[in-house]
Amino acid sequence: MDSAASTIVVLGSVNMDLVTTTAQRPAPGETVLGSGFATVPGGKGANQAIAAARSGAQVRFLGATGDDAFGTILRSTLAEAGVDTALLRTVEGPSGVATIVVDESGENSIIVVAGANGRVTDLIEDELAAIAAADILLCQLEIPLDTVAAAARHARASGTIVALNPSPVQPLSAALWADVDLAIVNSLESDRYSAELNQVPHVVRTLGGDGAVYRSGDGTEFAVAGRPVDVVDTTGAGDAFTGALVATWATGPHAAVTWANAAGAVATTRLGASSSIPDRARIELALTAD
DSSP: OOOTTOEEEEEOOOEEEEEEEESSOOOTTOOOOEEEEEEEEEOHHHHHHHHHHHTTOEEEEEOEEESSHHHHHHHHHHHHTTOBOTTOEEESSOOEEEEEEEOTTSOEEEEEEOGGGGGOOOOOHHHHHHHHHOSEEEEOSSSOHHHHHHHHHHHHHHTOEEEEOOOSOOOOOHHHHHTOSEEEEOHHHHHHTHHHHTTOSEEEEEOGGGEEEEEETTSOEEEEEOOOOOOSOOTTHHHHHHHHHHHTGGGOHHHHHHHHHHHHHHHTTSSSSGGGOOOHHHHHHHHHTO
8 A cells, every 4th residue: 555655734633632431431410430541642633644644644734732731742742653743833822632431332422622723713824835735635623614614725726635524513614615525424424414525526434333435426436344343442543544544545545445444443442542543564464364
């Protein structure tokens, strides 16, 4: 799988995940005992950037951390994964955080507080230049939507492919959807955006343990079956899939979805988001084990 030629710019969030493990997630008003706690660098943007880098792409990250201790850790985590952080901003105040509860089946509940991510309200000249020079721009929805729309518009005008993971679900403008070349959605997002996705040239829908489905604007469709694994934590599995998909998109949809499907499955076998994202060797090992 050759992804070395792909240059990806990821515009998105970077958070510190505060992960608590417990036998059963609490119901409203209920207190339960936890079995473990960890702080794990995350955020949908950062996770996807790390996944793309570990799949072999050249990745630049656009976003912001706070000037707190979490910000220092988050920046170094991206850099250690091979992500270019030269344009990652540091702003006054706290970094973004996500509070995550994981039960014994590996399912999770997540609350995100934007922090510095909410202050990415414009794009400077160097950031616009990076987007224009990239093969693919990858965005999510954990930073201000106006910034996402501006980046997508600039990418489209520059001939850069626009990939969007529209999560968390929220209303999006028709203008933004018109700039999207590739949408990566789960079942909930697919249902919410069913009408809008009809105009997107390439759509990949993830199905959790059941794999993924691709369809193109010309009617081409195929499915990639799920991979049996021992699930520990599903947090970040979708991000691992998305980053791996975009990193290998140049190899063609079927090869890229197959690669991403393996990356997402392997990611569920470890705790945490960025910490669970597999590198090329682990993904190749999973594929050759078939």
